[in-house]
Amino acid sequence: MNDIIIAxxxxxxxxxxxxxxxxxxxxxxxxNLGLEGLMIIGACATILGIxxxxxxxxxxxxxxFFAVLASILLWFVVEKLKANPIIAGLGLTGLGLGGTALxxxxxxxxxxxxxxxxxxxxxxxxxxxxxxxxxxxVLMPVVVFALxxxxxxxxxxxxxxxxxxxxxxxxxxxxxxxxxxxIALSIGGVPAALGxxxxxxxxxxxxxxxxxxxxxxxxxxxxIFGAAHPIGATLAAMFFSVLSAIGIRAQLVFGDRVxxxxxxxxPYLATVFGLWLSSRLRGGTNGAVTEIRDN
Amino acid sequence: MTDPHAPxxxxxxxxxxxxxxxxxxxxxxxxxxGLIHAxxxxxxxGKTTFARVASGLVRPSGGHxxxxxxxxxxxxxxxxxxxxxxxxxxxxxLPPSFTVAEAMEFGATGAGRFFTRSSLFARWRPHLESLDxxxxxxxxxxDLPVETQQGIEIARALVTQAKVLxxxxxxxxxxxxxxxxxxERVRRLKAQGVTVLLILHKIREVLAIADTVTVLRAGRxxxxxxxxxxxxxxxLSRLIIGDASRGLAAVDAQALTGAGxxxxxxTDAKPVTAAPVLxxxxxxxxxxxxxxxxQDVDFxxxxxxxxxxxxxxxxxxxxxxxxxxxxxxASRGGVYLGxxxxxxxxxxxxxxxxxxxxxxxxxxxxxxLSSSLWENWTARALLEKPLLRLVxxxxxxxxxxxxxxxxxxRYDNVAQKAGALSGGNAQKVILxxxxxxxxxxxxxxxxxxxxDIGATAFVWDALRQARDxxxxxxxxxxxxxxxxxxxxRVNVMLAGRIVxxxxxxxxxxxxGAAMIGAS
Ligand SMILES: Nc1ncnc2c1ncn2[C@@H]1O[C@H](COP(=O)(O)OP(=O)(O)OP(=O)(O)O)[C@@H](O)[C@H]1O
Ligand SMILES: [Mg+2]
Numbered sequence: 001m002n003d004i005i006i007a008x009x010x011x012x013x014x015x016x017x018x019x020x021x022x023x024x025x026x027x028x029x030x031x032n033l034g035l036e037g038l039m040i041i042g043a044c045a046t047i048l049g050i051x052x053x054x055x056x057x058x059x060x061x062x063x064x065f066f067a068v069l070a071s072i073l074l075w076f077v078v079e080k081l082k083a084n085p086i087i088a089g090l091g092l093t094g095l096g097l098g099g100t101a102l103x104x105x106x107x108x109x110x111x112x113x114x115x116x117x118x119x120x121x122x123x124x125x126x127x128x129x130x131x132x133x134x135x136x137x138v139l140m141p142v143v144v145f146a147l148x149x150x151x152x153x154x155x156x157x158x159x160x161x162x163x164x165x166x167x168x169x170x171x172x173x174x175x176x177x178x179x180x181x182x183i184a185l186s187i188g189g190v191p192a193a194l195g196x197x198x199x200x201x202x203x204x205x206x207x208x209x210x211x212x213x214x215x216x217x218x219x220x221x222x223x224i225f226g227a228a229h230p231i232g233a234t235l236a237a238m239f240f241s242v243l244s245a246i247g248i249r250a251q252l253v254f255g256d257r258v259x260x261x262x263x264x265x266x267p268y269l270a271t272v273f274g275l276w277l278s279s280r281l282r283g284g285t286n287g288a289v290t291e292i293r294d295n
Numbered sequence: 296m297t298d299p300h301a302p303x304x305x306x307x308x309x310x311x312x313x314x315x316x317x318x319x320x321x322x323x324x325x326x327x328x329g330l331i332h333a334x335x336x337x338x339x340x341g342k343t344t345f346a347r348v349a350s351g352l353v354r355p356s357g358g359h360x361x362x363x364x365x366x367x368x369x370x371x372x373x374x375x376x377x378x379x380x381x382x383x384x385x386x387x388x389l390p391p392s393f394t395v396a397e398a399m400e401f402g403a404t405g406a407g408r409f410f411t412r413s414s415l416f417a418r419w420r421p422h423l424e425s426l427d428x429x430x431x432x433x434x435x436x437x438d439l440p441v442e443t444q445q446g447i448e449i450a451r452a453l454v455t456q457a458k459v460l461x462x463x464x465x466x467x468x469x470x471x472x473x474x475x476x477x478x479e480r481v482r483r484l485k486a487q488g489v490t491v492l493l494i495l496h497k498i499r500e501v502l503a504i505a506d507t508v509t510v511l512r513a514g515r516x517x518x519x520x521x522x523x524x525x526x527x528x529x530x531l532s533r534l535i536i537g538d539a540s541r542g543l544a545a546v547d548a549q550a551l552t553g554a555g556x557x558x559x560x561x562t563d564a565k566p567v568t569a570a571p572v573l574x575x576x577x578x579x580x581x582x583x584x585x586x587x588x589x590q591d592v593d594f595x596x597x598x599x600x601x602x603x604x605x606x607x608x609x610x611x612x613x614x615x616x617x618x619x620x621x622x623x624x625a626s627r628g629g630v631y632l633g634x635x636x637x638x639x640x641x642x643x644x645x646x647x648x649x650x651x652x653x654x655x656x657x658x659x660x661x662x663x664l665s666s667s668l669w670e671n672w673t674a675r676a677l678l679e680k681p682l683l684r685l686v687x688x689x690x691x692x693x694x695x696x697x698x699x700x701x702x703x704x705r706y707d708n709v710a711q712k713a714g715a716l717s718g719g720n721a722q723k724v725i726l727x728x729x730x731x732x733x734x735x736x737x738x739x740x741x742x743x744x745x746x747d748i749g750a751t752a753f754v755w756d757a758l759r760q761a762r763d764x765x766x767x768x769x770x771x772x773x774x775x776x777x778x779x780x781x782x783x784r785v786n787v788m789l790a791g792r793i794v795x796x797x798x799x800x801x802x803x804x805x806x807g808a809a810m811i812g813a814s
Contacts, residue, residue: 149409153409153410153411154408154409154410155400155401155403155407155408155409155410156408158393158397158400158401159401161390161392161393161401162390162393162401165390165391165392165393166388166389166390166391168388169388169389169390170401171352171372172350172352172372172382172384172388172402173372173376173401173402174351174371174372174373174375174376174402
């Protein structure tokens with residue numbers, strides 16, 4: 001039982017961090033499909049940071065720096081160059097995947113993976129079998145709570161949601177939706193970097209090309225499944241992790257009798273089902289009236 | 296500086312252009328503090344634009360606005376709010392998923408940036424109570440009836456110490472009793488020293504509530520502010536629509552200005568004997584999300600008559616429209632269009648039989664705001680064609696252009712998005728689409744809501760002409776003057792039933808009593 005919990009926490013924690021980045025962007029009105037790119041930038045920068053500086057703190061700061069920078073780039077392309085946010089997000093993902101591959105090749109020649117001498121600090125033997133978990137796992141609930149508080153219990157959070165849901169209403173009370181989106185994306189860069197760091201340096205200590213393997217998109221699915229609520233999306237992300245853990249178990253038990261791809265698709269099938277369910281429960285929304293004269 | 300009668304709001308040569316459109320042109324005027332000012336003008340005259348400039352939402356391309364003597368940097372909402380100007384929008388602007396308490400909080404300024412649910416309720420309950428708005432603070436904006444939403448919008452605008460409150464067409468969405476309550480609220484604000492600017496269309500309302508009136512036409516200041524004691528309805532309508540007012544029939548002018556009791560407009564009074572174009576026989580519907588179910592409704596419309604439906608909003612008028620449009624289902628009884636049982640027919644088939652609908656909600660049910668004008672306009676014709684028929688967009692565009700011109704819509708070109716039109720012009724697009732030669736039964740749900748007086752008279756004439764061509768018309772309106780003026784017969788709805796039928800000459804008191812069930 002303990003090993004299942006550990007497996008779920010290990011695979012779920014990076015997903016939750018990245019999901020939180022998606023939640024705050026979604027609230028501000030940007031469908032962030034660049035999560036995958038942000039995550040891999042975070043992962044790569046952490047490992048390279050450790051290798052280059054030898055300090056985990058500096059490595060995390062470097063990861064955060066690059067993830068925030070990439071988020072600001074997304075904001076610039078969407079808000080200033082008026083690009084379609086979906087395309088721009090996918091572009092960011094491409095940039096992250098390609099850019100990190102390029103980065104490790106230029107640092108280390110033609111390798112496709114980099115090993116670090118050490119990873120994130122672990123909890124240690126005092127926690128028994130859970131001692132193998134990294135400190136970012138324990139920090140995760142704190143970050144979730146902090147973001148929940150920021151989004152749901154402060155005026156700033158309401159203003160952010162207003163900018164996403166009804167920009168004209170936000171403008172009418174004197175807010176600048178574009179600036180609020182910049183703030184939201186920049187804040188989101190932090191958990192996205194932590195998610196990447198936990199993925200690469202939490203239980204492992206290496207970075208490999210494409211190592212995020214679609215987790216950013218799964219995080220986006222969790223944002224939608226959780227209706228962009230920090231707690232809801234966190235639960236959705238953990239739910240997906242449980243599903244994949246079950247999938248891996250199933251694979252061990254059933255072997256090749258169940259198609260591997262089907263099991264991998266489980267979280268996405270669950271998302272589709274969840275979206276259908278929640279739209280049934282909430283009843284048809286009568287499409288919010290937006291005033292397109294707002295410009 | 297604290298002279299109570301110094302102007303609260305001054306406009307100096309304010310001009311606004313949207314691309315090729317000049318919405319305001321060198322408007323200079325001043326509004327005294329502590330009074331209720333009306334701003335009137337035709338659709339597209341620039342009233343909303345004016346309100347947006349004053350509240351800092353739109354930066355004028357020329358001139359400036361001064362609030363309480365301070366010249367404002369244009370296009371800065373925060374500065375305008377800090378100076379005390381607040382605007383309540385024509386189509387409301389609050390995030391629909393917010394609760395009432397959140398809607399108050401997100402626009403607040405000053406201390407108290409963190410909260411819990413209960414502290415938020417505690418913070419805003421007294422504010423709402425002081426404005427006499429009773430509502431559950433945890434209710435979501437999208438679930439509130441429109442009158443409460445407007446109350447919330449006003450409360451939102453007053454979370455800071457507003458000195459100048461601008462309401463853009465606040466009465467368009469309200470029932471007569473709602474309007475009375477709104478005016479009560481506005482008078483109370485005036486007593487507290489707030490300067491109120493009301494953008495209005497109905498001259499009756501201007502004369503009832505405002506101290507002064509200012510008239511805009513085609514982006515220019517025509518006159519004002521004039522003391523309302525110095526003008527009468529006739530002069531005002533002349534100022535608003537210019538020489539066109541001379542063409543108004545006397546009864547229409549009376550219904551428009553609210554001077555004296557309205558009488559039924561002259562008809563050739565030929566008794567209509569043809570078979571009914573629409574017949575509902577003892578219809579009972581299932582419960583409906585948009586109002587009470589219909590109960591045992593017997594109702595018919597003959598070709599060549601206008602049947603008015605009076606009633607307090609929310610008494611089954613929407614269900615009636617939804618039934619005829621195949622959105623609500625009958626549990627019992629029959630619906631006949633032109634003698635055919637249409638109970639099981641989809642809307643497209645009903646439309647091909649000549650059913651036309653001018654819906655209640657123009658922005659969501661009547662138009663696709665993000666589509667072009669010609670796409671909106673041709674939807675009717677395309678619906679009746681087979682799916683794979685080729686269309687000729689150039690031809691459709693020029694047809695649309697001609698039709699919109701004939702209806703006097705103020706627009707730039709037919710490729711414009713429908714959402715860029717002023718409220719009244721948007722309504723005219725729907726009218727031009729729904730009142731056509733092939734129409735046999737036209738349901739007009741609040742067709743003149745938000746229209747200026749010239750356009751209103753235009754709609755009445757269009758409906759009368761359609762009637763004289765042999766159309767059957769159902770007119771649903773909360774404006775009794777309108778109903779009495781053009782209906783040949785008025786039915787009163789109450790709680791999903793038809794509780795009375797009246798014919799001209801109409802007795803205002805009897806109809807009013809039937810509407811609230813006091814007979
Ligand atoms: N964002 C915009 N883009 C292009 N044109 C606009 C825009 N906003 C307003 N206009 C045009 O400016 C003119 C004035 O519009 P405005 O909304 O101020 O009229 P209004 O007096 O409020 O009319 P109504 O009574 O119909 O509400 C109209 O011709 C309108 O089409
Ligand atoms: Mg307007």
